Amino acid sequence: MDLFRAYVIADALSILREHVRLDTPVERLGLRDVLHRTLAEDVFAPEDVPAFDRSTMDGYAVRAADTFGASEGLPAYLDVVGEVLMGQAPQGHLETGQAFRIATGGMLPEGADAVVMVEYTEELDEKTIGVTRPVAPGENTVRRGDDLKQGVLLLPRGHRLRPQDVGLLAAAGVSAVRIRRPLRVGIITTGDEVVPVDRHPRLGQVRDVNSYTLGGQVRECGAEPVVYGIIGDDFETLAATVRRALRETEAVLISGGSSVGRRDVTVDVVTSLGKPGVLFHGLAVRPGKPTIGAVIGHKLVLGLPGHPVSAMVVFQLLGRPLLDPGFRRFPVRARLTRSVSSQAGKEDYIRVRLSRGDGGELVAEPIPGKSGLIATMVRADGLARIPLESQGVAASDEVEVIPF
Amino acid sequence: MDLFRAYVIADALSILREHVRLDTPVERLGLRDVLHRTLAEDVFAPEDVPAFDRSTMDGYAVRAADTFGASEGLPAYLDVVGEVLMGQAPQGHLETGQAFRIATGGMLPEGADAVVMVEYTEELDEKTIGVTRPVAPGENTVRRGDDLKQGVLLLPRGHRLRPQDVGLLAAAGVSAVRIRRPLRVGIITTGDEVVPVDRHPRLGQVRDVNSYTLGGQVRECGAEPVVYGIIGDDFETLAATVRRALRETEAVLISGGSSVGRRDVTVDVVTSLGKPGVLFHGLAVRPGKPTIGAVIGHKLVLGLPGHPVSAMVVFQLLGRPLLDPGFRRFPVRARLTRSVSSQAGKEDYIRVRLSRGDGGELVAEPIPGKSGLIATMVRADGLARIPLESQGVAASDEVEVIPF
Numbered sequence: 001m002d003l004f005r006a007y008v009i010a011d012a013l014s015i016l017r018e019h020v021r022l023d024t025p026v027e028r029l030g031l032r033d034v035l036h037r038t039l040a041e042d043v044f045a046p047e048d049v050p051a052f053d054r055s056t057m058d059g060y061a062v063r064a065a066d067t068f069g070a071s072e073g074l075p076a077y078l079d080v081v082g083e084v085l086m087g088q089a090p091q092g093h094l095e096t097g098q099a100f101r102i103a104t105g106g107m108l109p110e111g112a113d114a115v116v117m118v119e120y121t122e123e124l125d126e127k128t129i130g131v132t133r134p135v136a137p138g139e140n141t142v143r144r145g146d147d148l149k150q151g152v153l154l155l156p157r158g159h160r161l162r163p164q165d166v167g168l169l170a171a172a173g174v175s176a177v178r179i180r181r182p183l184r185v186g187i188i189t190t191g192d193e194v195v196p197v198d199r200h201p202r203l204g205q206v207r208d209v210n211s212y213t214l215g216g217q218v219r220e221c222g223a224e225p226v227v228y229g230i231i232g233d234d235f236e237t238l239a240a241t242v243r244r245a246l247r248e249t250e251a252v253l254i255s256g257g258s259s260v261g262r263r264d265v266t267v268d269v270v271t272s273l274g275k276p277g278v279l280f281h282g283l284a285v286r287p288g289k290p291t292i293g294a295v296i297g298h299k300l301v302l303g304l305p306g307h308p309v310s311a312m313v314v315f316q317l318l319g320r321p322l323l324d325p326g327f328r329r330f331p332v333r334a335r336l337t338r339s340v341s342s343q344a345g346k347e348d349y350i351r352v353r354l355s356r357g358d359g360g361e362l363v364a365e366p367i368p369g370k371s372g373l374i375a376t377m378v379r380a381d382g383l384a385r386i387p388l389e390s391q392g393v394a395a396s397d398e399v400e401v402i403p404f
Numbered sequence: 405m406d407l408f409r410a411y412v413i414a415d416a417l418s419i420l421r422e423h424v425r426l427d428t429p430v431e432r433l434g435l436r437d438v439l440h441r442t443l444a445e446d447v448f449a450p451e452d453v454p455a456f457d458r459s460t461m462d463g464y465a466v467r468a469a470d471t472f473g474a475s476e477g478l479p480a481y482l483d484v485v486g487e488v489l490m491g492q493a494p495q496g497h498l499e500t501g502q503a504f505r506i507a508t509g510g511m512l513p514e515g516a517d518a519v520v521m522v523e524y525t526e527e528l529d530e531k532t533i534g535v536t537r538p539v540a541p542g543e544n545t546v547r548r549g550d551d552l553k554q555g556v557l558l559l560p561r562g563h564r565l566r567p568q569d570v571g572l573l574a575a576a577g578v579s580a581v582r583i584r585r586p587l588r589v590g591i592i593t594t595g596d597e598v599v600p601v602d603r604h605p606r607l608g609q610v611r612d613v614n615s616y617t618l619g620g621q622v623r624e625c626g627a628e629p630v631v632y633g634i635i636g637d638d639f640e641t642l643a644a645t646v647r648r649a650l651r652e653t654e655a656v657l658i659s660g661g662s663s664v665g666r667r668d669v670t671v672d673v674v675t676s677l678g679k680p681g682v683l684f685h686g687l688a689v690r691p692g693k694p695t696i697g698a699v700i701g702h703k704l705v706l707g708l709p710g711h712p713v714s715a716m717v718v719f720q721l722l723g724r725p726l727l728d729p730g731f732r733r734f735p736v737r738a739r740l741t742r743s744v745s746s747q748a749g750k751e752d753y754i755r756v757r758l759s760r761g762d763g764g765e766l767v768a769e770p771i772p773g774k775s776g777l778i779a780t781m782v783r784a785d786g787l788a789r790i791p792l793e794s795q796g797v798a799a800s801d802e803v804e805v806i807p808f
Contacts, residue, residue, distance in 0.1 A: 031601060032631075035620045052607055056711075056774055086637065087597035089607040103666075105597055105710060105776075107608040147777040155782070162808065163620025164781035167712055170616040171778050175602045193491035193509055197435060198579045203456055203493040204511040212574040216439045216567025227436075233490065262507075306509060307460075308571055328785065330758050330766060330807055332734045354734050362734060370460055372509075373551040374575050377568035378559070381732070403734055404566065 075130030186245030479534030590649030594660035
């Protein structure tokens with residue numbers, strides 16, 4: 001590693017990944033409490049789902065062979081010998097030439113291998129139907145184990161549970177799973193000029209924005225922010241606060257310190273607290289140049305820029321993938337509404353607003369404004385990346401936008 | 405409205421929107437508690453942000469005119485007459501030929517209109533610098549009100565607060581806002597064959613999946629699910645439960661009832677409970693055909709299919725936009741890995757898995773499997789829409805995918 005090399009995001013991430021291990025204790029929770037939480041175990045299917053062959057339509061359970069060649073002109077006549085009641089195993093079994101009434105979700109009687117939709121039958125009397133269209137074996141049914149086979153891996157350890165994942169566990173009868181306690185992430189704002197939101201700033205002072213923006217982003221990772229407040233530009237106080245945060249949390253975000261002197265304080269503090277310490281200092285990324293990447297023990301410490309937009313962007317690009325590794329957000333392609341220039345040798349992330357163009361296609365409007373201006377993030381829907389080697393993107397060129 | 409017409413999603417949504425009004429009481433909350441909550445008021449900026457002109461770089465505050473023509477060969481020499489301390493108004497003001505030391509975020513002294521980056525200066529002695537590159541007026545500064553002008557609308561009523569929105573409120577000094585109490589959404593599972601997850605199903609029975617999947621989806625809308633459990637296929641019990649849910653919640657999801665007889669029970673129950681009642685019954689949408697759309701008073705009642713996948717898809721397409729109107733999710737374009745067929749006259753939503761193709765482009769792999777199989781939703785990243793008139797999409801055609 002080379003402290004003096006300015007990395008792009010992908011390199012910075014792989015350097016951090018080499019050293020970061022964010023483990024938390026495990027608890028066992030019922031399915032009502034696991035949404036968006038992270039699995040601490042591989043979960044396997046304890047049984048076949050469904051546990052029996054089922055109808056997917058309202059109609060009649062039949063032997064498919066009995067319907068071959070059936071048509072409106074020449075229906076296949078079948079004896080209705082029973083009805084499948086919902087939630088019950090069918091009484092009796094089905095012989096050639098017979099049919100059972102069945103509703104969607106009903107259990108197929110033994111001997112049946114398909115279901116004829118009610119629309120393709122005619123009732124001749126209480127006991128007889130005519131089938132006007134043939135069915136193939138298996139048609140309008142799901143078979144035992146079609147959804148899940150016993151023993152199959154349902155969801156891997158480390159997976160963050162979406163609504164459908166919780167539904168899968170429910171379907172399989174897994175009513176409780178081992179879950180990681182959410183990561184705790186310490187948030188420290190530095191700067192002699194920063195005051196809390198409820199205090200009126202004097203001239204020269206500004207309000208703490210980053211503990212709210214970063215706090216919200218941390219929550220979106222499924223983690224729990226622990227806010228340590230505002231620390232002046234002082235080595236001892238910052239060191240004590242970071243030390244405490246490292247005891248109480250699994251990752252620490254220090255924002256501010258974008259001025260030369262302060263950046264040095266943050267670097268000195270992090271260096272003093274343990275190994276491996278600072279892994280890079282400065283990124284070839286805009287916004288985000290003054291970022292500090294560090295690991296103490298196996299815990300992540302990010303020194304983020306003080307500008308609210310820069311801090312948010314760097315957290316999204318570096319913090320989110322590390323704290324929320326299961327997160328997948330697919331890029332949206334859109335045409336730029338106007339050209340943007342970029343310095344070669346810098347990876348640029350520009351804020352864009354997405355909308356539909358005249359032809360219905362997505363267009364991305366670059367949001368002008370310096371990285372100190374949080375209002376620009378409020379207008380933005382995502383970030384478009386302009387690679388290191390590019391000197392800009394022309395209007396009407398397509399870019400990939402990572403939505404927030 | 406025409407109960408017998410099968411609508412596509414857009415039509416069904418506009419019919420429901422005509423009648424649905426989902427109001428909840430308002431409370432005033434501090435900024436730590438408002439993430440992902442919905443604003444109940446328009447919020448305006450109480451003051452300019454920033455409240456003073458600030459430096460965006462480390463360097464020297466100057467008059468831009470003093471640096472015109474400066475170069476490495478012929479620097480502009482300036483007297484350093486002071487230093488701006490962070491969080492304080494500068495002492496004194498700046499005259500022609502003078503400079504103040506200033507750090508990022510520092511307040512510009514009166515008389516200064518730009519900042520020279522430290523990289524483009526040379527220190528000759530304690531009191532003199534040479535500037536090696538000219539700056540334009542305003543360069544490396546943000547001006548009072550650049551972020552927010554006093555009185556401007558910060559965020560509109562009805563907006564759901566993202567991390568950057570909370571940061572904007574913090575920057576403006578708005579430390580508490582009026583917030584809507586989250587919507588409560590009743591979830592009722594119907595069906596004689598459905599048993600709770602912790603009970604072992606007998607042959608013919610299946611476990612309740614929809615109260616978990618829909619419960620999770622409701623939470624993702626920022627709303628609060630209220631689970632009313634499993635109700636057998638019985639008019640009186642279902643009517644009593646829906647009546648109770650309509651008293652206690654703002655919207656009710658009834659899943660199940662995809663078989664002909666049961667669908668009728670749900671329709672009869674909803675019709676019996678008030679006006680305007682059932683607005684449509686059946687959609688020209690796959691999956692989702694047996695959907696029932698209804699409004700009682702101004703409250704939404706959706707009769708969703710019993711198949712877990714269908715219920716999830718219909719909720720995402722109809723429930724989410726109504727319960728979470730601020731939700732914006734931009735479609736991702738991707739090439740299909742294989743062709744899919746579609747019935748003309750049906751709007752199809754196919755589950756796809758997204759990944760990167762060989763050339764780095766996004767590809768969408770259609771996930772086969774019937775809509776009863778929840779495992780297919782677990783493998784999927786989103787839904788691709790195939791319009792009403794289309795008979796299918798060829799492999800390598802592009803589709804728009806709505807990510808989950």
